[in-house]
Amino acid sequence: MSLQATTSHTVGPFFSIGLTRLAHAEIAGPGVAGERIVIEGRVLDGDGKPVPDALIELWQANSHGKYAHPEDSQEKPIEPGFKGYGRQPSDDAGKFRFTTIKPGPVPGPDGKPQAPHISVSVFARGLQRRLVTRIYFPDEAANASDFALGRVDPARRGTLIAKKAGGQPGQLEWNVILQGAGETVFFDIGL
Amino acid sequence: MAPLTGYRRPYPGTQPNHLHPTYRSSLKRAPAQPLVYLPHTLSEITGPVFGPEPADLKATDLTKQGHGDPLGKRIIVSGRVLDENGRPLRGALVEIWQANSAGRYLHRNDQHNAPLDPNFIGEGHALTDDQGRYRFVTIRPGEYPWGNHYNAWRPAHIHFSVFGPAFVTRLVTQMYFPGDALLPYDPIFNCTADEKARNRLISVFDWETTVPSHALGYKFDIVLAGRDATPMEI
Ligand SMILES: [Fe+3]
Numbered sequence: 274m275s276l277q278a279t280t281s282h283t284v285g286p287f288f289s290i291g292l293t294r295l296a297h298a299e300i301a302g303p304g305v306a307g308e309r310i311v312i313e314g315r316v317l318d319g320d321g322k323p324v325p326d327a328l329i330e331l332w333q334a335n336s337h338g339k340y341a342h343p344e345d346s347q348e349k350p351i352e353p354g355f356k357g358y359g360r361q362p363s364d365d366a367g368k369f370r371f372t373t374i375k376p377g378p379v380p381g382p383d384g385k386p387q388a389p390h391i392s393v394s395v396f397a398r399g400l401q402r403r404l405v406t407r408i409y410f411p412d413e414a415a416n417a418s419d420f421a422l423g424r425v426d427p428a429r430r431g432t433l434i435a436k437k438a439g440g441q442p443g444q445l446e447w448n449v450i451l452q453g454a455g456e457t458v459f460f461d462i463g464l
Numbered sequence: 465m466a467p468l469t470g471y472r473r474p475y476p477g478t479q480p481n482h483l484h485p486t487y488r489s490s491l492k493r494a495p496a497q498p499l500v501y502l503p504h505t506l507s508e509i510t511g512p513v514f515g516p517e518p519a520d521l522k523a524t525d526l527t528k529q530g531h532g533d534p535l536g537k538r539i540i541v542s543g544r545v546l547d548e549n550g551r552p553l554r555g556a557l558v559e560i561w562q563a564n565s566a567g568r569y570l571h572r573n574d575q576h577n578a579p580l581d582p583n584f585i586g587e588g589h590a591l592t593d594d595q596g597r598y599r600f601v602t603i604r605p606g607e608y609p610w611g612n613h614y615n616a617w618r619p620a621h622i623h624f625s626v627f628g629p630a631f632v633t634r635l636v637t638q639m640y641f642p643g644d645a646l647l648p649y650d651p652i653f654n655c656t657a658d659e660k661a662r663n664r665l666i667s668v669f670d671w672e673t674t675v676p677s678h679a680l681g682y683k684f685d686i687v688l689a690g691r692d693a694t695p696m697e698i
Contacts, residue, residue: 291561291587291623319492326573332511332631342510344630358512379506392507392631399489401480401655402696403636405502424500451493461499462508462632463473464689464696 292328292360300331300359300373305352307336307374310443312408312435315367316395319452323367327397329449331359331371331408338377338386347380375410375443381420388415388422395449404459408447409434425458432457470504471632471689472548478661479695486651488612504632511631514557514591524590526562526602530583536565536603538679541639541667544596545626548690552596558686559625560600561587567606576608601679607646619646619653628688638697639684640666656695664694 301307316324334340334357339349341357357376361369378386388409395404409416411434416422422430432455438446450457483494502508522529527538545556563569563586566578570586586605590598605620621638628635640647647653647666656662664687673681686694 291559292625294559294587294589319496322492324493330634332507334507340506340510342513344510345506356512381505382503387505387507390507394631394634396636396698397493398698399487399491399493400482400698401484401487401490401652402482403634403698404482404495407507421502421505424502429497452496456495456497458497459495459499460502462502462504463471464479464632464635464693 293362296360296362298359298361298371300333300355300357300371302354305335305355305374307376308443309372310375310445311370311372311441312391312445312447313368313370313438314446314448316363316369316397316449317367317451321453323365324363324397324451325365325367327363327367327369327395327449329361329363329369329371330394330396331373331391332393333357333373333391334376334379336374336377338379338389340379349377378415383420385418385420386415388413388419390419390421393449395451397451400451404449404451404457405462406449406457406459407433411435411437411445421460429456429458470509471630472691474689474693475658475691477658478656478693480655480697484651484655487655508632509630511629511634512627514555514627516555516591523588524598524600526584526586526588526600528601529585530581532583534564534581534584534603536581536584536606538601539604540599540601540673540675540679540681541622541684542597542599542670542673542681543667543684543686545592545598545628546596546685546687547628548688548693550687550692552592552594553628553688554592554594554596556592556596556598556629557589557627558592558598559587559589560602560622562602562605562622563608565603565606567608578606578608599673604641612651617646617649619644619650624684624686626686626688633688635686635688635694635696636698637686637694638665641682642666642669652697655697661693661695664692665697
């Protein structure tokens with residue numbers, strides 16, 4: 274047996290076995306209100322190599338800034354058919370892609386609105402705990418006063434903000450760099 | 465809106481770190497920068513809700529997903545999903561996946577020279593009932609070798625994915641079997657420093673759920689936050 278860590282004889286997690294059932298790239302179906310966006314990106318390791326066995330999960334509010342969840346007691350409209358959850362594995366090139374709508378602002382800890390954002394979990398072999406991060410949006414004035422971005426070293430904030438891509442409206446690029454130069458900011462939420 | 469209380473955070477050592485040099489895949493994947501502390505907001509205390517799905521008996525009985533009986537020892541794996549205060553969580557989505565009795569996954573990347581079982585797919589899902597309970601019928605998974613180090617073998621395990629009530633309570637982990645001689649040698653199992661916390665990942669043989677002349681029962685309770693939180697293990 275080889276001493277090298279190889280992708281064959283790998284330890285699971287074989288996410289594409291256990292977790293494909295719920296995988297879907299389209300978070301907002303037709304008829305859901307809001308600005309249509311496409312988020313594309315890659316998951317890269319500390320050597321800049323694609324991570325082909327990651328799983329990305331997104332959690333977001335609707336365009337009014339309301340979560341489809343009983344703990345959200347805001348008097349804002351619920352969007353029928355909009356759950357706000359998406360799950361996609363990365364492909365052999367480390368790529369993932371989601372289509373959704375831009376979420377509205379939700380309240381922060383001080384009651385003031387947070388800048389629009391999507392919560393992200395990253396799972397991959399080698400990561401015993403998921404990594405938690407957020408996707409923010411370009412040209413968003415509210416980013417300047419967002420409480421979570423305010424906790425981040427200004428030099429690293431850019432890793433949380435998607436970039437316009439492809440010249441198409443709503444086309445965004447947002448990458449997950451697990452380690453090293455340009456490392457994505459990950460949050461400690463305890464679990 | 466009422467002020468948010470947020471979820472209790474785990475005690476030090478009771479969850480794995482990201483970097484574990486003994487687990488080689490973590491070396492290039494664990495973040496090098498410290499995590500940024502984030503208080504829980506509405507974004508963290510909400511999470512996807514999975515409604516009642518049409519009853520799918522095959523989803524909870526992994527021995528009935530092929531045309532015949534899979535090879536191996538039938539087992540019943542059941543337990544409860546609990547919140548940080550030990551209260552049962554109803555409607556929690558529990559997904560599992562596992563190797564077959566020979567230690568082989570039905571996956572293109574699994575090159576282990578052990579037989580595939582045409583009658584075993586190895587995945588299931590369930591929603592917890594009003595008492596927070598889930599129950600799967602499956603076969604005992606085999607141990608399998610992996611490339612982490614010389615003569616590396618994974619103890620027998622079942623992968624679990626659980627959605628609790630919030631983004632914070634998302635859990636992916638692995639369940640082990642009592643008395644498995646490979647546990648002390650497994651870098652994945654030993655990533656959680658606290659021995660008591662780590663041992664929460666070992667199921668308990670359960671006489672109550674054992675079905676006479678049919679299948680041994682194993683109990684595995686899952687706690688989604690607080691002092692008794694089940695460690696993550698991807
Ligand atoms: Fe495994």
